[in-house]
Amino acid sequence: MSTAYGVTAVVLVVLAAVLIGAFGIRLSRTTSDFYVASRTVSPLWNASAIGGEYLSAASFLGIAGLILAYGADMLWLPVGWTGGYLVLLVLVSAPLRRSGAYTLPDFAEARLESMAVRRMASVLVVLIGWLYLMPQFQSAGLVLRTVTGAPVWVGGLLVAAVVAVNVMSGGMRSITFVQAFQYWLKLTALAVPAVFLLMAWRADGSPGLSAHDAATWALPLAGDREYGVYSTYSLILATFLGTMGLPHVLVRFYTNPDGRAARRTTLVVLSLLGAFYLLPAVYGALGRIYTPGLDRSDTVVLTLPGRLVGGMAGDLLTALVTAGAFAAFLSTSSGLTVSVAGVIGQDILKGGVRSFRTAAVLAVIVPLGLAVSARSLPVADVVGLAFAVAASSFCPLLVLGIWWRRLTSAGAMAGLLTGGGLACGAVLATIAGGPHTGLTGALLAQPAAWTVPVSFTVMVVVSLLTPGRIPPGVARTMVRLHTPETLNVNRGDWRPRHT
Amino acid sequence: MSRERDRARREGERTRRDGERPRREVVTSPRTTAARHPRYPVSREIDEQTRLGEVYMRSLIRTQFRLALFVCTVLGCVVGGLPLLFLLVPELRETRLLGIPLPWAVLAGLIYPAFVLGAWLYVRQAERNERHFADLVERDR
Numbered sequence: 001m002s003t004a005y006g007v008t009a010v011v012l013v014v015l016a017a018v019l020i021g022a023f024g025i026r027l028s029r030t031t032s033d034f035y036v037a038s039r040t041v042s043p044l045w046n047a048s049a050i051g052g053e054y055l056s057a058a059s060f061l062g063i064a065g066l067i068l069a070y071g072a073d074m075l076w077l078p079v080g081w082t083g084g085y086l087v088l089l090v091l092v093s094a095p096l097r098r099s100g101a102y103t104l105p106d107f108a109e110a111r112l113e114s115m116a117v118r119r120m121a122s123v124l125v126v127l128i129g130w131l132y133l134m135p136q137f138q139s140a141g142l143v144l145r146t147v148t149g150a151p152v153w154v155g156g157l158l159v160a161a162v163v164a165v166n167v168m169s170g171g172m173r174s175i176t177f178v179q180a181f182q183y184w185l186k187l188t189a190l191a192v193p194a195v196f197l198l199m200a201w202r203a204d205g206s207p208g209l210s211a212h213d214a215a216t217w218a219l220p221l222a223g224d225r226e227y228g229v230y231s232t233y234s235l236i237l238a239t240f241l242g243t244m245g246l247p248h249v250l251v252r253f254y255t256n257p258d259g260r261a262a263r264r265t266t267l268v269v270l271s272l273l274g275a276f277y278l279l280p281a282v283y284g285a286l287g288r289i290y291t292p293g294l295d296r297s298d299t300v301v302l303t304l305p306g307r308l309v310g311g312m313a314g315d316l317l318t319a320l321v322t323a324g325a326f327a328a329f330l331s332t333s334s335g336l337t338v339s340v341a342g343v344i345g346q347d348i349l350k351g352g353v354r355s356f357r358t359a360a361v362l363a364v365i366v367p368l369g370l371a372v373s374a375r376s377l378p379v380a381d382v383v384g385l386a387f388a389v390a391a392s393s394f395c396p397l398l399v400l401g402i403w404w405r406r407l408t409s410a411g412a413m414a415g416l417l418t419g420g421g422l423a424c425g426a427v428l429a430t431i432a433g434g435p436h437t438g439l440t441g442a443l444l445a446q447p448a449a450w451t452v453p454v455s456f457t458v459m460v461v462v463s464l465l466t467p468g469r470i471p472p473g474v475a476r477t478m479v480r481l482h483t484p485e486t487l488n489v490n491r492g493d494w495r496p497r498h499t
Numbered sequence: 500m501s502r503e504r505d506r507a508r509r510e511g512e513r514t515r516r517d518g519e520r521p522r523r524e525v526v527t528s529p530r531t532t533a534a535r536h537p538r539y540p541v542s543r544e545i546d547e548q549t550r551l552g553e554v555y556m557r558s559l560i561r562t563q564f565r566l567a568l569f570v571c572t573v574l575g576c577v578v579g580g581l582p583l584l585f586l587l588v589p590e591l592r593e594t595r596l597l598g599i600p601l602p603w604a605v606l607a608g609l610i611y612p613a614f615v616l617g618a619w620l621y622v623r624q625a626e627r628n629e630r631h632f633a634d635l636v637e638r639d640r
Contacts, residue, residue, distance in 0.1 A: 075606035079578070086574060086614050090567040090621050219592045220585045220602045232582050240578070260626060267618045274611030281607035403564050475548050475556070482560050483545075484629040487636055490546040 005319035006147030013326040014162055017334075020178055043261060045180050047268035050252045052182030054081075054269075055276060056132070056332035057139035060186060060325050062380030063277075065297035067284025069378070071217035073232055074284070077380055078277035080239020082270060084387075088244040089266040094259035095402045095481040102254050102496040103339065104247055104394055105347055110494050111401040111481075113471040114409035117416070122347035124393050124420050125247045126363075128386050129340035131427065132246070133333055133367035134374065135382040139298060140329045141371070146299045147322050156371045159326075163333045164364045167341060168357045176255060182331040183272060189324025190279045193305050193317040197286055200308040207289055217288060227442035230449065235384065238448030242387030245394025247343070248335035258485040298379055301325070337363045374431050381445075385427045392451035393420035396459045402481055404463075408470050411463025419455020423447050541636040559632045563625060570621050577613075581605065 059081065066074040101107035104125055109118040137156035144155030201207070209218055221228045243249065256262040280301075287300035290307055294300055302325070305317035337360060345359035393416050400407045400415075426447035429436070436444055443450065463470075471477070473492060480491035544552035585592050585602060596604040 072600075072602050072606070075603065076582075079606055079610055082611060083574065083578060083614055086618055086621075087571065089618055090570045090625075094625070218600055218603070220606075221582060222592065229582065229586060233579070236578055236582075240574075260629075263622050263625065267615070267622050270618050271615050274615060277611065278608060281603065285603075403560070403567075475553070478556060478560065479545060482556070482563065483636075484633055487542060487633055489542045489636075 003148055005315045006322045009319040009323040010144065010147070010158075010326050013323050013330065014158065017162055017166060017330050020166075043256075043265040043268050045176055046252065046255055046261075046265045047272055048180035048183040049176045049255070050179075050249065050265065050269050051272040051276070052179040052184075052186070052331050053248055053252065053335040054246075054273070054332070055183065055186050055328055056383065057136050057325065057328050058380040058383035059276070059280070060190065060328040061139055061143070061298050061301050062135075062378060062383065063280035064283035064287065064301050065299070066378055066380050067281060068287040068291075068294065068300045069297040071213075071288075072220040072222075073228060074380075075220075075281060076232060076235050077239065077384065078280060080236055080387075081243065082273040082277055084240050084243025085266055085270050085273065087240050088249075089263060089270070092244045092398050092402060093253065093262045093266045096250065096398070097253050097256050097262035098259040098481050098483075098485070098491075099477075100480070100494065100496060102251065103343060104245070104250055104397075105343060106496040107250075107401070108397060108412065110496075111471070111477055112407070112409040112412050113473060114412075117409050117412050119347060120413055120416050121394070121397070122343045124389070124416060125343045126340050126348075127420075127424060128245070128389050128393075129247055129336045129343075129363065130367045130370065131386040131389065132248075132383060133336050133340075133364070134370045135377070135379040136329050136333045136336075137368050137371035138376055138382075139379045140326070142296060142298055142376075143302060143322060143325050143329075146296075146302050147318070153372050156368055159329045159333055160364045160368045162330060163337050164360055166334060167337045167360045167363075179252075179331055179335070182327050183276075185327050186324045187272075187276055189320050189327070190276070190283075190301070193309075193321055194279050194282050196313065196317055197304055197308050198282065201286060201289075204308075209285075209289060210292075213288060213292075226437070227439060230442055231446045234388075234442075234446035234449035237452055238384060238388040238391045238446065240391075241395040241452060242389075242391035242448070244398055245390030246387075247339035248332070251335075251339055260484065333364075377431065382431070384446075385423075385430065388446070388448040388451065389420060389423040389427060391448050392423040392455045395452065396456045400456075400459055400463075404460075405474050405478060406463055406467070406470060407459065408463045408466045410466040410469050411459045411461075414462040415455045415459025418458045419451050422454060423451040426451070541638075545636070555632075555636065559628070562628050562632075566621065566624055566628065570617060574617070577610075 059078070063074065063078050066077060096107065099107055099110055101110050105118045105121040108121040109115065137160055138152075140155035140159040141152035142155070144150050144158070145152050208214065216222050221232065253262050253265070256265055283301050283304060286304055286308070287294065287297075291300060291303055294303060302318060302321055305321060306314045308314070309317055340363040341356060341359040343359075344362055345356040349355035349359055396415050396419060397412055401412070426444045429444045435441065476490065476492040477494075479489055480494075483489055483491070541552070541555055545555060546552070592600065592602055594601040599608075
């Protein structure tokens, strides 16, 4: 039966992760390892690693599910998750690498020379990380239930435990090649079944959509969703601007030897993500034709191979997709957990290895608790909310910090507090209090369209009102951020604190 | 910015050449003993944060920012314009490209290579800007 194949796939992926984690101890996880790696890792490997860490449950399962449920409007989600890297490339990538910052709080400290801003950035990193981790654990539960019939909490607990043990032992993270391999595994696990599905669909006589679906579902802004135009634009804003503020993405840029390589890596990331995101739409559309009434649309990627191909081949393809899904949970969760644990350990606890271990447990337990207790939203929606928080807090901080000399610590704090606070409030209201309806519902479910402008405005206005608090070293910091590394100029002596 | 500076320098040289009356002179020896123009690279102006160094830095940041803003504007027009286009011209939604509805062909396919192309053009231009800046800074004044 398919259960056996599914379980085998999960066990293999989990076992591989644990083994790599166990052997990774010797490879350690200090920042200097990244320096060492940076000399040997090419942009393609680096970009694969970024892709491997970035493509989460939301990309692997969630997008296809949302497309199946809501149609063409949801095509914007993968577009934004890819296009976000274009914005990141032109506004952030090279200066951020040149800043030498290892985390977002590092950047805040380096640029604004203020520990208060650093601490606020740390809190936001933790919140965004938790918000991103929660749906990963929920999806793991969903997948395991679909494949084996186990209770929903089992999958989440399994992934959380593996990730916590891995992170505490220091494996997984610094191994660029493992994360790079994850990208190619996920691409294969989605692409190979897609080819078989399309063949089965052709053999079936290429059935089309029902007349009703063709007139509403397949067309953008045509469904019965309220405030579709607002939601679409808000989604676009959140995804395009939120990518640069994700904690686990930024750390990977450190593995680039210099700003120029950071740019080239981002270019490759765009190509890799573009290739991957061609696939979810195929699953979404085939799902609409064959399984329109699926009760949990997030499982469409897992359901289709069995439904369309069937037999032994269908079972094997389902196992492959399951393996890909677990690879997605594990790689994204590991990356996020390390980022969150690093920040908790260093900025909130005392620092050092023991704090890091406590922090790793904290980083995993809170989202696991949320995943079990919170109402279960579609995975891609919750991840979308994490993007909205990042877009309304770190995006203004990074963009203004890199390009505008007059940003002050007071302005940055006010902007982070207002933008991040409003976005977090909207998220809380949506997850804990929802579902809301009408205009309030739309504003809360897709907050970016109003929180991002508010955050930018507050940051700029408060900075202009506090000209005395422009950091004294801003001129030197600008030299560091913008001059190519080939030039021999004084870039200041700031260094990130080592974990 | 830098182009203007180059032109000003070239024009200065030309007027000097034009203004000087041709004089006959016997060259006896090269000016080996005369004081040479001191070597004072722009990178030192930047290090010492002189006003000239600031001008150089600002010109670099402005050039790169304009490029970034240009890319973001084009991106904003494309990405922000598409929903509006589909909303205002409903016939476009029904149009088919190789049998696929146009919105799907664009959003689930064509837009990705367009992103990569845009990114590639940006990287090329940004690196060119940096090379230009490096040439300026490393050249002795």
